[in-house]
Amino acid sequence: MVNTEGEIVDYNKKYLDMWDLSSATLTSGRMKDLFSLIESKLQDPEAFNDKIDFMNQNIDSESIDEVNLTNGKHFERYSKPYKVQNKVVGRVWSFRDITETRKLHAALLYSATHDKLTRLPNRRLMNDRITQNILLAKRQDCLAAVLLFDLDRFKNINDSLGHTAGDSVLRLVASRVTRVLREVDTLARLGGDEFVVTVSNIDNKAQIEHLANKVLDVIKKPFKIHKLEFYLTGSMGISLYPKDGSSVDDLLQKADGAMYRVKKNGRNGLKFCETDEGVKTLKLLSLENDLRKAIEENQFVLHYQPLIELPSGNIVGVEALIRWNHPTQGLLMPADFLQIAEETGLIVPIGEWVLKTACMQNKLWQEEHLTPLKIAVNVSSTQFKMPKFSELISNTLKETKLESQYLELELTEMVIADNPELMLEVLNKIKELGVGLVIDDFGTGYSSLSYIKQYPFNKLKIDRSFVKNIYTNEDDSNLVKSIIAMARNLKLKVVAEGVETEKQLLVLSGGKCDLVQGYLLSSPIDALALANYLRNHPTASSSSGSL
Secondary structure, three states, X not given: OEEOOOEEOOOOHHHHHHHOOOHHHHOOOEHHHHHHHHHHHEOOHHHHHHHHHHHHHOOOOOEEEEEEEOOOXXXXXXXXXXXXXXXXXXXXXXXXXXXXXXXXXXXXXXXXHEOOOOOOEOHHHHHHHHHHHHHHHHHHOOEEEEEEEEEOOOHHHHHHHOHHHHHHHHHHHHHHHHHHOOOOOEEEEEEOOEEEEEEEEEOOHHHHHHHHHHHHXXXXXXXXXXXXXXXXXXXXXXXXXXOOOOOHHHHHHHHHHHHHHHHHOOOOEXXXXXXXXXXXXXXXXXXXXXXXXXXXXXXXXXXXXXXXXOOOOOEEEEEEEEEEEEOOOEEEOHHHOHHHHHHHOOHHHHHHHHHHHHXXXXXXXXXXXXXXXXXXXXXXXXXXXXXXXXXXXXHHHHHHOOOHHHEEEEEEHHHHHHOHHHHHHHHHHHHHHOOEEEEEEEOOOOOOHHXXXXXOOOEEEEOHHHHHOOOOOHHHHHHHHHHHHHHHHOOOEEEEOOOOOHHHHHHHHHOOOOEEOOOOOOOOEOHHHHHHHHHOOHHHHHHHHHO
8 A cells, every 4th residue: 555655555465475575675655766677577667667657647546457467477457546635645456366277278279279289270250361461462462372271091091000009190290381381371280180271461363372282292202100201292272362252261262262172182182172173062962962962862873884794795794883873964974973972971871772772683683594794893092991891791691692702892002002901801801701802993003913912803904094095005905915824824804994995905816815895895774674685685694603
């Protein structure tokens, strides 16, 4: 307590303890002398003293403010006049230590605006930064950008190395990308392996592209987790203000659409938003909703493409191919919807439907006393990695009463390359069931025949891209013949798909290819048409035992 002359007339021990003072330091009894003692403890001594002067000049006023100390403490300062018989005779100054409260508030605010794993800004703070960038771009007539990216096939890290390793990768990505950004840019994590860079004060598209490439380049550098070194890539979509939108939602949506195009075109790259990106995004959203309804309303149908044995020309198997009877768009091919089914996880129920339907149909053909055929079903990477996938196969065979020898599963090389050890374990379980295994699209992935021989495959399918030019391109012709010869040494049967001309068939026959399929021989046909074909070609039964 201080009188109107600036003399200290009273104080308590708590005040001395808070300011780390002794009673001897207040012997002079003047407020100004006290200030000289605590000045070095204050972050802003000038502001502290200005407040005292102001209150002394305005004797009837009250105030409350905050005082920050150099040792990290925070005091709340409250002051009001002291009156006797309604006359101001002095002023009371009281202090409250609010350090822990401030820390708690700061922690709560940080938690609300930052990602716990990477300590990057989260979606909430990112939205605010994008909003600020838009306002800045308006004032300064410059560009603002949103760079949305994720890590290609990141799920494989979690599946093969565990979520702890996956978390380590995310933290490393956050650290690497942060180092290549400018101070004015913000890196945020939206969730999972999805990140956003918010960019402001940029003059042209080339500058943004340069920054984007720097981000993707640091992701490509090797990662080392649990003494295992591996590589990742990123897919990025970029939207610009004002060209692609004037709000946070607009820019994020457009960037997401551009990123989707990168993934659809093979991943590992960047694309700027196109003018019709919003329309494409809405179409994809509509397609996803229609796809969910298609599952509920059973709008799918299977067509079957025959596999022809060489040189007999008999049908010895079929490949089950899904079609979608869309209520407004007509019959849709797999290329029109399987990619989005894969990305949304809808491929799992769709795949189960295909498997069960194909097995049921094959059993029906057998009950009609038609030639027994192997039926091949394509399996996606997502399906194959499902827990207890081999049990799904076993249960489906039991439910449909189809003998396992009449079912084959086709997998691409990329499914195997994602997690070789785990894949081998699952493949062996399926093999034990008696189900055939086919490596599909051989030549388009990372495998080699020496690598494939470690796995229990029965057949391999040469990708149609090699068959297409087999008659006109000597290199493709020699490659196909080499694959056939090496596969034969490994006791693998070879299927050539995409056979569309007599000349292609002639080369494959001369190269002693085992099986062929393609539009030259038969387009995919429905179950009834295939049954009619089998009835009219009884010689097929003579070769069925060869598979």
